[in-house]
Amino acid sequence: MKIIGTGSALPEKVVTNEMLAGFLDTSDSWITSRTGIHTRHLLSTETLSELAITAAQSAIESSGLQPEEIDYLICSNVANSYVSPSMGSILLAPLGLCCPCFDLNGACAGLIYSLDIADAFIKTGKAKKILIVAAEEPSRFCNWHERETSVLFGDGASALVVTEGEGFKNFRLTGDTHTDVLYYKRSLEVTPYDRVEEKTMPLVMNGREVFKLAVRACIKDVDIILEKNGLTGEDIDLYLLHQANLRIIDSIREHLGQPKEKFPTNLQKYGNTSSASIGILIDELSRAGELKDGATLLLSAFGGGFVTGATILKWSTINYPEKKEE
Numbered sequence: 042m043k044i045i046g047t048g049s050a051l052p053e054k055v056v057t058n059e060m061l062a063g064f065l066d067t068s069d070s071w072i073t074s075r076t077g078i079h080t081r082h083l084l085s086t087e088t089l090s091e092l093a094i095t096a097a098q099s100a101i102e103s104s105g106l107q108p109e110e111i112d113y114l115i116c117s118n119v120a121n122s123y124v125s126p127s128m129g130s131i132l133l134a135p136l137g138l139c140c141p142c143f144d145l146n147g148a149c150a151g152l153i154y155s156l157d158i159a160d161a162f163i164k165t166g167k168a169k170k171i172l173i174v175a176a177e178e179p180s181r182f183c184n185w186h187e188r189e190t191s192v193l194f195g196d197g198a199s200a201l202v203v204t205e206g207e208g209f210k211n212f213r214l215t216g217d218t219h220t221d222v223l224y225y226k227r228s229l230e231v232t233p234y235d236r237v238e239e240k241t242m243p244l245v246m247n248g249r250e251v252f253k254l255a256v257r258a259c260i261k262d263v264d265i266i267l268e269k270n271g272l273t274g275e276d277i278d279l280y281l282l283h284q285a286n287l288r289i290i291d292s293i294r295e296h297l298g299q300p301k302e303k304f305p306t307n308l309q310k311y312g313n314t315s316s317a318s319i320g321i322l323i324d325e326l327s328r329a330g331e332l333k334d335g336a337t338l339l340l341s342a343f344g345g346g347f348v349t350g351a352t353i354l355k356w357s358t359i360n361y362p363e364k365k366e367e
């Protein structure tokens with residue numbers, strides 16, 4: 042499998058750390074020193090599906106395919122305003138797609154989980170041209186009266202078109218039950234048989250535990266996937282890691298003993314956009330010409346569950362259509 046198209050979209054509203062300090066007991070220096078985040082883009086006037094459509098349209102356009110040629114849509118999404126229908130179903134008609142679709146909740150590792158499934162579909166011949174859309178609105182999970190979680194996240198969408206090719210080598214996915222360290226519960230209707238009322242509980246996170254789990258798990262994933270491919274840290278041109286926290290990325294980099302330049306980041310601008318984050322990074326780097334043809338990339342992500350995913354691929358240049366003047 043290889044990537045032949047990329048796209049991303051972010052909400053217009055940019056929220057700085059200073060703006061948050063205006064209504065939360067926090068400060069720019071606390072947020073930047075603990076996370077590296079300076080700003081995040083938050084949904085205000087747009088909807089998540091509008092962002093997802095924009096990201097998907099530019100991925101399809103850059104792939105050179107017509108929407109009718111896409112034969113599967115996989116949508117990575119933790120939650121949106123609908124429990125049903127799926128986000129994938131919502132996107133089909135506006136994108137001009139006529140294919141099966143489903144949503145996958147792999148938390149922040151959802152893009153890598155989606156890529157793994159797409160790879161299996163392509164290998165078995167179930168589908169040939171797959172659109173993967175990762176669209177997330179974690180800002181809508183947070184309690185905005187609490188400083189612990191709300192400062193960390195941003196909203197966004199990314200999209201990749203994949204097809205047969207010599208890009209991806211292999212995947213390593215893991216899962217483990219740690220539901221207590223990071224969760225978001227929705228309200229449940231009362232029934233005649235179950236009268237326990239479940240109210241929505243905004244995102245609860247044990248930051249220190251998540252930090253430790255993330256560093257430990259990502260280091261293990263990276264070591265194992267390098268070994269599986271007979272590679273060392275030196276052989277990787279760029280590490281595209283889940284954009285959650287600069288200190289988590291630094292811990293992984295220090296373990297590998299690799300230079301900072303190999304770890305591009307954009308979390309400073311966007312915060313943690315959950316499963317959209319690695320796709321946004323790929324799209325931005327690719328469009329800026331910073332992903333060289335033949336470059337070896339390592340992707341690694343972790344998320345609530347606790348789940349992780351990592352993969353290695355050889356990059357093929359994508360020729361983006363010229364931007365039309367407005």
Ligand code: COA
Nearest residue numbers: 066067068071075149188189192248249251252285286344
């Ligand atoms: N502003 C100011 N103070 C804050 C704060 C904020 N936004 N959020 C928490 N604090 C306070 C806490 O109340 C606590 O105060 P106390 O020591 O008086 O009890 C203190 O800061 C916690 O500090 P510390 O434990 O040193 O923070 P940390 O170095 O662990 O950093 C996180 C906190 C959340 C940034 C860090 O643990 C983290 O990034 N964890 C991973 C989170 C993540 O990636 N989640 C997404 C997974 S996909």
